[in-house]
Amino acid sequence: MTDPIRNLPSPAGWNLDSSYGRLPTAFYARAAPTPVSEPRMAVLNRPLAESLGLDADQIDDPAIFAGNTLPPGVQPLAQAYAGHQYGNFTMLGDGRAILLGEQVTPEGGLFDIQLKGSGPTPFSRRGDGRAALGPMLREYIISEAMHALGIPTTRSLAVVTTGEPVFRETPLPGAVLTRVASSHIRVGTFQYAAARGEKMLLQALADYTLHRHYPEAAAAQHPCFAVLEAAIARQAALLARWQLVGFVHGVMNTDNMALSGETIDYGPCAFMDAYDPATVFSSIDRYGRYAYGQQPEIAQWNLARLAEALLPLLPGDEPQAVEMANGAIEGFEIHFQRHWLAGMRSKLGLFNEESDDAALIQSLLGWMQQTKADFTNTFRGLGDASSSALFPDAAGNEWHQRWQSRLSRQPQSAGEAAELMRRHNPAIIPRNHKVEEALAAAVEKGDLGVMQRLLAALAQPYDAAPRQAEYRLPSGSGSYRTFCGT
Numbered sequence: 376m377t378d379p380i381r382n383l384p385s386p387a388g389w390n391l392d393s394s395y396g397r398l399p400t401a402f403y404a405r406a407a408p409t410p411v412s413e414p415r416m417a418v419l420n421r422p423l424a425e426s427l428g429l430d431a432d433q434i435d436d437p438a439i440f441a442g443n444t445l446p447p448g449v450q451p452l453a454q455a456y457a458g459h460q461y462g463n464f465t466m467l468g469d470g471r472a473i474l475l476g477e478q479v480t481p482e483g484g485l486f487d488i489q490l491k492g493s494g495p496t497p498f499s500r501r502g503d504g505r506a507a508l509g510p511m512l513r514e515y516i517i518s519e520a521m522h523a524l525g526i527p528t529t530r531s532l533a534v535v536t537t538g539e540p541v542f543r544e545t546p547l548p549g550a551v552l553t554r555v556a557s558s559h560i561r562v563g564t565f566q567y568a569a570a571r572g573e574k575m576l577l578q579a580l581a582d583y584t585l586h587r588h589y590p591e592a593a594a595a596q597h598p599c600f601a602v603l604e605a606a607i608a609r610q611a612a613l614l615a616r617w618q619l620v621g622f623v624h625g626v627m628n629t630d631n632m633a634l635s636g637e638t639i640d641y642g643p644c645a646f647m648d649a650y651d652p653a654t655v656f657s658s659i660d661r662y663g664r665y666a667y668g669q670q671p672e673i674a675q676w677n678l679a680r681l682a683e684a685l686l687p688l689l690p691g692d693e694p695q696a697v698e699m700a701n702g703a704i705e706g707f708e709i710h711f712q713r714h715w716l717a718g719m720r721s722k723l724g725l726f727n728e729e730s731d732d733a734a735l736i737q738s739l740l741g742w743m744q745q746t747k748a749d750f751t752n753t754f755r756g757l758g759d760a761s762s763s764a765l766f767p768d769a770a771g772n773e774w775h776q777r778w779q780s781r782l783s784r785q786p787q788s789a790g791e792a793a794e795l796m797r798r799h800n801p802a803i804i805p806r807n808h809k810v811e812e813a814l815a816a817a818v819e820k821g822d823l824g825v826m827q828r829l830l831a832a833l834a835q836p837y838d839a840a841p842r843q844a845e846y847r848l849p850s851g852s853g854s855y856r857t858f859c860g861t
C-alpha cells in the first residue's frame with residue numbers, strides 16, 4: 376500500500392518510516408517540536424528501547440526526547456482528528472503532540488514514536504502545546520503498569536524535563552513524554568474523515584487501518600465491514616481486561632479510543648480500591664459518565680460513532696449499511712460478556728463452566744460493594760489458603776462456602792486453582808497513594824528514586840515479594856481525585 380521510502384538505520388537504531396505522512400494531507404499538519412532550554416532525562420525505558428531495536432546507551436540523550444535533536448530523516452507531523460468529548464462533537468487534532476514517525480523494529484513491527492508536550496502545533500487552539508512533569512510521569516507509570524498486567528496499551532519510552540515552567544493554576548515543571556503506540560488512529564480520526572465529507576479520505580484511512588492493524592480483513596467479502604467488526608471485538612476484549620483489574624480510564628472520549636485496541640491517553644485514570652461500580656476519579660467527570668461501571672456501555676457508544684463514520688464505506692444502500700452496522704455494534708456485548716466471564720472464572724480459579732457461574736460472580740461483587748471490600752486484595756486473597764478470613768460476616772461466609780463447593784466440582788486440584796488465580800489476580804497495581812507519593816518526590820524534590828522503586832514493583836504484578844507489602848495497601852480515603860493537569 377505504501378511506497379518503500381525509508382530512512383537508513385542510524386547507529387542508535389532509529390529506523391523511522393513516515394507512512395502516516397503518505398496519507399492525504401488532510402490527515403495531518405507538518406509541525407516540528409519546539410526546542411526547550413534545558414532538557415534532562417527523568418526516566419528512560421531501556422527494555423522498551425531495546426525491543427524497538429534502539430541502542431539504549433546511544434539514545435540515552437535528553438535532547439532527542441525533548442525534540443531538540445531529531446533522529447535522521449524525520450518528517451514530524453501533528454495528526455488531525457475529531458471526537459465526542461463528554462458527548463459533544465468537536466474538531467481536535469494533536470495540540471501538544473508530534474509524531475516523529477513509525478519505528479520499524481528488527482522483527483518488522485511498526486510503532487509510532489510520538490512526543491507529547493513538545494510545543495504548539497496548528498491544532499493547539501488556545502493551548503500552549505506543553506505538558507507538566509507530574510501528568511507525564513503519571514502516564515509513564517500507569518501505562519507501564521498496564522503493560523506488565525498484560526493489557527494492550529500504548530507505552531512510554533522516556534520522560535524528559537524541559538527546564539521551562541508550564542503555567543496551569545500554578546507554575547509547574549514542564550516535561551515531554553515519548554509515547555510508543557501501535558498507531559494513534561482513533562475513533563475520532565474516522566469521525567474527522569467522515570466530517571470532511573469526502574469518501575476518498577474515509578477510504579484512504581480505512582485502507583491504512585486495515586493494512587496496519589487488521590490485514591486479515593483484506594480477504595473478507597466486505598473488508599471495511601470486517602475492520603469494523605474486528606475493531607469492535609478488540610475493544611470488547613480490552614474493556615473486559617480493564618473491568619477485570621478495576622481500571623478506570625476516566626476520559627473515554629471518542630478521540631481517546633484507538634483502532635489498534637490499545638489503551639490510550641492516560642489522563643485522569645486510576646485503579647479502583649473498594650469495589651463500587653460508581654467509582655469516578657476524574658475531577659471534571661461530574662455526572663459519572665465515565666464511571667467504572669459505565670465503561671463497557673460507553674465503549675459501545677463510541678464504537679457506534681465509529682460505525683456511523685464508516686457507513687459510506689459499507690455495502691448496499693443506506694438502510695442495509697445501517698443494519699449491518701447495528702449488527703456489528705450489538706456484537707460488542709456478546710464479545711464483552713464472553714471475555715469478562717472467562718476472565719472472572721479464572722479469577723475465581725475455575726477451569727470449567729457451570730450455568731450458575733455468572734450468579735456466583737455477581738453475588739461476590741454484590742458482597743464486595745456492600746462491605747466496601749478492596750477489589751484487588753479480595754481477588755488476590757482468594758488464592759491464599761486462608762481465603763475464608765476475607766469473609767468474616769454471615770453473607771460473606773455463605774458465599775465462600777458456595778464457592779468452595781463449586782471448586783470441588785471441578786477435576787483440578789486446589790493447588791492448580793490457586794495457581795490459576797495467582798496468574799489472573801494481580802497483587803500489585805498502581806495504588807493512588809503510591810503514585811502520588813512517587814510524583815510528589817519527583818516534582819517537588821527532584822527525587823526519581825521513589826518512582827523507580829514503584830516501577831520495579833509494578834513490573835511484576837503477579838509475583839509479589841513479602842518486602843513489597845507497602846504497594847499492596849489500599850489508598851484509604853475514598854475521595855481520591857485526579858486532575859487532567861493539561
Ligand code: AMP
Nearest residue numbers: 467468469470471499502503504505861
Ligand atoms: P486530551 O484531554 O489529552 O485527550 O486532549 C484533548 C485535546 O486537547 C487534544 O486535541 C489535545 O491535543 C488538546 N490539548 C490538551 N492539552 C493541550 C495543551 N496544553 N496545548 C494544546 N492542546 C492541548
Ligand code: MG
Nearest residue numbers: 628630631640
Ligand atoms: Mg486525547
